[in-house]
Every structure is written in C-alpha cells, then in structure tokens.
Amino acid sequence: MRPSSSRAARAALAAALGLAIAGCVTPTVQQEEAIGDDFILDIRREMDLLTEPVVVGYIESIGRDILRALPPQPFTYNFYVVEDEKINAFAGPAGHVFVNTGTILKSRNLSELAGVIGHEIGHVAERHVAANVARQRTVGNLYKVTVYTAAIFGGQLGANAANLGGGLAAMGVLNTFGREAEREADTFAVEALVRAGIDPSGIVSFFELLSREGGGGVPEFLSSHPAPEERVAATQAQVDLVGDRPGLRRTDGGKLEIIQRRIEILTRRRSR
C-alpha cells in the first residue's frame, strides 16, 4: 500500500468523478477499479466474509468457469462469500462479486447457484455498476459511495444494509438496478451459463424459489422492478430457446452438497 500516492489518486479520482457526475458519464475502467479498491476495504470492515478456502474456492471455481466462457473482460473478477443466511448476492465495482451463505445453502443444484453468479457477473460486465456510480450525486464522498446493489432481490439487500454499521450504512445510497438492467443481467446469465456448459434452467427455478421465500416482507424487487411473473416468463422463454442443448450440467456430482454441509458446520461452530 502506498498511502501518499493513494491520497493523490483519490483526489484525482474524486475530481474525475465529479466531472463524470456532472455529465452523468460512466467512469472509465481505471476509475471503477479505484472505487472497487475502496469498496472492498469498506466491505471487509462492515460485513462478515467467510474466508474458509474450500467454500470460497468453490464459488470462485463456478465464477471462473463462467468467465472462461466469456470474451475477455475489462476487470479481474474476485469472488467472496458473505456469512449471512439471507438469500442474496451482489456485485461491487470492478468485478467484486459477493454471494451470501444463505444463497449457497438454498440453492438446490449447480444450475441455480451458477445462475445467481452469472447474473451478478452480468451486472459488472454490462457496466451497470459503473452506471450507478455515475448516477451518484454526492461528489465529495463519491469514491466511497456504496454502489453495491441488489442483485436478484432488491428488498433483501435493503435488509442487509439496515444491519450494517457506520460506514457503509451512513454513506449508503443503495441503488437498485432498473428493470432494463435486471433483464440484461438475466439474459446475460442464461447465455453465459450455456456457454459454460451449465444448464440455465436453474435461473428460472431460483426466481420461483425466491418468490416463495419472499414470505412476510414483500421484497422491493417484487413491487418496483420487473414483475416476477414477467421476469420468470421472459427468462423461461430464453431458456427454452437456448437451454435445450445436450450435455448441459445441472448438478456437479455432489460438490454443492459437500459445500453446504461445510457451511453449516462452520457457521454453527461460530454461533456457539
């Protein structure tokens, strides 16, 4: 770490972003990377990241399988597991992708879990996160504005945010992506999974699972963003078109189940 140059870099970045904001211009890849560096520091302070290498390595391996099937990406992606039983996943600036333990535990097969990860990668790859940065208004605090956003489930992230202490919560202008962006990320996920040799139908079944799990509090996503039925139908139609190829993997030979057991043991031990 180089503190002095980092301060200068931040000042330059804030200035650049000020300009970007004024014109609502999407930040450059470099600017987004600098924001991503700050972002991950905040996340490490505010959230419980599971560092157990087998679990993190498993999520990474799914992410890498998807990325390998994509054209070269502007960012180096990093994958993290958040110790939180709520079903959620989100993408930060510059390719930081987070999956809650709750999402891993609730996934019934590789297809569902990879669908969530593919959707998040989609938000990064399509520069939705960058667009949210550009939309922020608080220029002074911009480099550390919380731009992480609800992935699958807007409302769930809202709940997460409420639990955050100082930093992230205080600066947290939590955006959700618009319906257009959500649809793009869904489409991206279906295509990416097929390319990676993974059955994309889990994207639809996970949506359905999420709708059922919605329970008492109606997730914000259900009211403000593409109606779930509409989103499920659109994704199903796309899956019908491209997802019927032979050899697409739905499961990963019991690996997911081993990881789920491992998470259960790890988190049980910790809560004692």
Ligand SMILES: [Zn+2]
């Ligand atoms: Zn999303």
